Amino acid sequence: MSNENTLLSIKDLHASVEEKNILKGLNLDIKPGEVHAIMGPNGAGKSTTGYVLSGRDGYEVDSGSVTLDGEDLLEMEVEDRARAGLFLAFQYPVEIPGVSNLEFLKVAVDSQREARGEEALTSAEFLKMAKEACKQVNLPVSFLKRGVNEGFSGGEKKRNEIMQMMLLQPKLCILDETDSGLDIDAMQVVANGVNSQRSPERSFIVVTHYQRLLDYIKPDFVHVLADGKIVKSGDASLAKELEEQGYAWLQTEPTEDELED
Amino acid sequence: MSEWLQQAIARADSIQDGFEDQRATSLALLKDIKWPTRKTEAWKYTPLRAVERSKAIFKEESPELEPVAVEGLEFLELTFVDGQLVSLPEELPEGLSIEMQESSLFATIKPERHVFGLVNDVLAADVAVVTVAEGVAVEQMLRINNLLSNGAQGHIRVVVDLKAGSSLKVVENAEGQGASLTTAFTEYQIGVEANLEHYRFALQSGDNVAVGGSHFKLFENAVMNSSIIGFGSDLQRIDTDIVYAGEKANAKLNAIYLLDGKELFDLHANVEHAVPNCTTEENIRGIAGDSSRAVFNGRIHIHRDAQKTLAELNNRNLLMSNKAEINTKPELEIYADDVRCAHGATIAQIDKQALYYLQTRGVSRSQAQLMLSFGFINELIDQMPTVELADWVRPIIRDRFAQMEVK
Numbered sequence A: 001m002s003n004e005n006t007l008l009s010i011k012d013l014h015a016s017v018e019e020k021n022i023l024k025g026l027n028l029d030i031k032p033g034e035v036h037a038i039m040g041p042n043g044a045g046k047s048t049t050g051y052v053l054s055g056r057d058g059y060e061v062d063s064g065s066v067t068l069d070g071e072d073l074l075e076m077e078v079e080d081r082a083r084a085g086l087f088l089a090f091q092y093p094v095e096i097p098g099v100s101n102l103e104f105l106k107v108a109v110d111s112q113r114e115a116r117g118e119e120a121l122t123s124a125e126f127l128k129m130a131k132e133a134c135k136q137v138n139l140p141v142s143f144l145k146r147g148v149n150e151g152f153s154g155g156e157k158k159r160n161e162i163m164q165m166m167l168l169q170p171k172l173c174i175l176d177e178t179d180s181g182l183d184i185d186a187m188q189v190v191a192n193g194v195n196s197q198r199s200p201e202r203s204f205i206v207v208t209h210y211q212r213l214l215d216y217i218k219p220d221f222v223h224v225l226a227d228g229k230i231v232k233s234g235d236a237s238l239a240k241e242l243e244e245q246g247y248a249w250l251q252t253e254p255t256e257d258e259l260e261d
Numbered sequence B: 001m002s003e004w005l006q007q008a009i010a011r012a013d014s015i016q017d018g019f020e021d022q023r024a025t026s027l028a029l030l031k032d033i034k035w036p037t038r039k040t041e042a043w044k045y046t047p048l049r050a051v052e053r054s055k056a057i058f059k060e061e062s063p064e065l066e067p068v069a070v071e072g073l074e075f076l077e078l079t080f081v082d083g084q085l086v087s088l089p090e091e092l093p094e095g096l097s098i099e100m101q102e103s104s105l106f107a108t109i110k111p112e113r114h115v116f117g118l119v120n121d122v123l124a125a126d127v128a129v130v131t132v133a134e135g136v137a138v139e140q141m142l143r144i145n146n147l148l149s150n151g152a153q154g155h156i157r158v159v160v161d162l163k164a165g166s167s168l169k170v171v172e173n174a175e176g177q178g179a180s181l182t183t184a185f186t187e188y189q190i191g192v193e194a195n196l197e198h199y200r201f202a203l204q205s206g207d208n209v210a211v212g213g214s215h216f217k218l219f220e221n222a223v224m225n226s227s228i229i230g231f232g233s234d235l236q237r238i239d240t241d242i243v244y245a246g247e248k249a250n251a252k253l254n255a256i257y258l259l260d261g262k263e264l265f266d267l268h269a270n271v272e273h274a275v276p277n278c279t280t281e282e283n284i285r286g287i288a289g290d291s292s293r294a295v296f297n298g299r300i301h302i303h304r305d306a307q308k309t310l311a312e313l314n315n316r317n318l319l320m321s322n323k324a325e326i327n328t329k330p331e332l333e334i335y336a337d338d339v340r341c342a343h344g345a346t347i348a349q350i351d352k353q354a355l356y357y358l359q360t361r362g363v364s365r366s367q368a369q370l371m372l373s374f375g376f377i378n379e380l381i382d383q384m385p386t387v388e389l390a391d392w393v394r395p396i397i398r399d400r401f402a403q404m405e406v407k
Helices: A047-056 A077-083 A101-115 A123-136 A154-168 A184-197 A236-247 A248-252 A256-260 B003-014 B020-032 B117-122 B352-359 B365-382 B389-406
Strands: A006-017 A022-028 A033-039 A058-066 A086-089 A096-098 A170-174 A203-206 A221-226 A229-234 B078-082 B084-086 B096-099 B125-130 B142-148 B153-162 B167-176 B181-190 B195-202 B209-218 B223-231 B235-244 B250-259 B266-274 B279-288 B293-301 B310-321 B323-334 B340-348
Touching: A006 A047, A022 A047, A022 A058, A033 A047, A033 A236, A047 A058, A047 A077, A047 A086, A047 A096, A047 A170, A047 A203, A077 A086, A077 A101, A077 B352, A077 B365, A086 A154, A096 A101, A096 B352, A096 B365, A101 A123, A101 A154, A101 B365, A123 A154, A154 A184, A170 A184, A184 B020, A221 A236, A229 A236, A236 B223, A248 B266, A256 B153, B003 B117, B020 B117, B078 B153, B117 B153, B117 B181, B117 B209, B125 B167, B142 B153, B142 B181, B153 B167, B153 B195, B167 B181, B167 B209, B181 B195, B181 B223, B195 B209, B195 B235, B195 B365, B209 B223, B223 B235, B223 B266, B223 B389, B235 B250, B250 B293, B250 B365, B250 B389, B266 B279, B279 B365, B293 B310, B293 B340, B310 B323, B310 B365, B323 B340, B352 B365, B365 B389
Parallel strands: A033 A203, A033 A221, A086 A170, A170 A203, B078 B142, B125 B153, B142 B167, B153 B181, B167 B195, B181 B209, B195 B223, B209 B235, B223 B250, B235 B266, B250 B279, B266 B293, B279 B310, B293 B323, B310 B340
Antiparallel strands: A006 A022, A006 A058, A221 A229, B078 B084, B096 B125
């Protein structure tokens, strides 16, 4: 299935947390520029997918493979995955008082530029970029001076995630329930930020529980993740279908995989 | 009794001035006192060898020394060199006075139990009394400089009296050139509805030996906000006492220590909630590297009548080496039944979740660890109300921290 044109290729991925199997044979291929939505009930492994791909401690890969741009992602350290172009927007971004947002963003951008063999930005150049990014996600510039996510509201944290994405210019962005806890206005700001970053080179995995975010970020493909694997794939209309039917059918009907078996 | 203390007493016997009555009392106490040892609870982890072995002398003549400059701040400077008051501000704002006179507050706010406080009572040659008149808000910061030339011994004492409704910002700054020994005690009376913004910087390290204290008494609706920042040295000990004498008073104490080499730093903080409706918030954070030793003792005593007290004490520590040592002891003594109190002490490694978060943005693990360790103490620097002081001390701490990492 994968070819030279594939950005991310996940093959038969099995992963566990504290010895509990969560991912049970996940397959997914993503080409540059595509937007894939992953939906599914709680506990299906949606967030785990993001954590496994980013290399979080405690998320063990039991078997399978993942490549990003042809490179073995699973062999890399967490920071090297980011430098290779992976970005995870967290559902619950961490608060880090004492580390200023600006310092954090500068170090992150510098680290990635260095890894790509690019020159470091001057403080003035970076400040200009950061202020611009603030404006785009509707965060006051004063937020750059505050501790990372310190005392930010839920919506502000999510916008800060999108701002980081804008500054880091990744190849593949995973948005982990970025819509959770957001009202419509905040969701629109986040969606606009994401849409402004769509390009033929950049791909997205939009993990969400609800269809409404997909009204703003139009996916090319929608996948249903249940019990650790993708049980149904389709186009944007699948999301609407799910919204109407919910996930109850997953328990009552045999899944596609099972039918194929 | 130690030889050092005997010499101190002999010297005190020879000093004559206006503080004789109070000094006589302290001297009598001192002559009777038991020199602290390992078995003395308040000195259990802080041996006094450095004092006993000190060769620091009382100098007849001292070199001219200038306190460190802080960008963006012009202080009213009260400068002691080797224990002698060498300069007072030429002009004082209206309502602020500094006098070398007898004060009825002398040795009344600082409790008698501090051995070196008694030493200071009898050896501090020049006692400065700072008074802010009722309702006066002094904008310019007052800085008390305790400067010590190489090999010198000096003892300084300042009494600060904030009358009702007044406000003052005070920086206590100590700088030693090496092989020095000092005791530095300050007493603050914060009157009804008065406001004190206080800093104590103890950034002299190496073989400087410093023992001292900042002691506060708050009356009704008084507010104090104190930040203490210390490096360790052969011996660095600070005692602080906060006593509530009026209701609805409020004290915030933040302290940071950052230790390297074989340094020793000891902070004892004692809070006496003697009356109802007062609030205390203490945040103490430290990092100990190499084979250093940090000692923290935080006692909050809530008396029987002190209902509706709110008190929080939090001490968090990071160990950067397996030879470093942290001795922390929070003590809550509560005799009232309608109070809200919390205390905690942790000694930990770096927050793994935050480390992962930084790494997912491409920051290397080692740099992320550095950022988080610095951030851990920087969080308290960020809370300092005077931004210029925060901007001054932040790079000093960052530099020291960076050096610690290299080892």
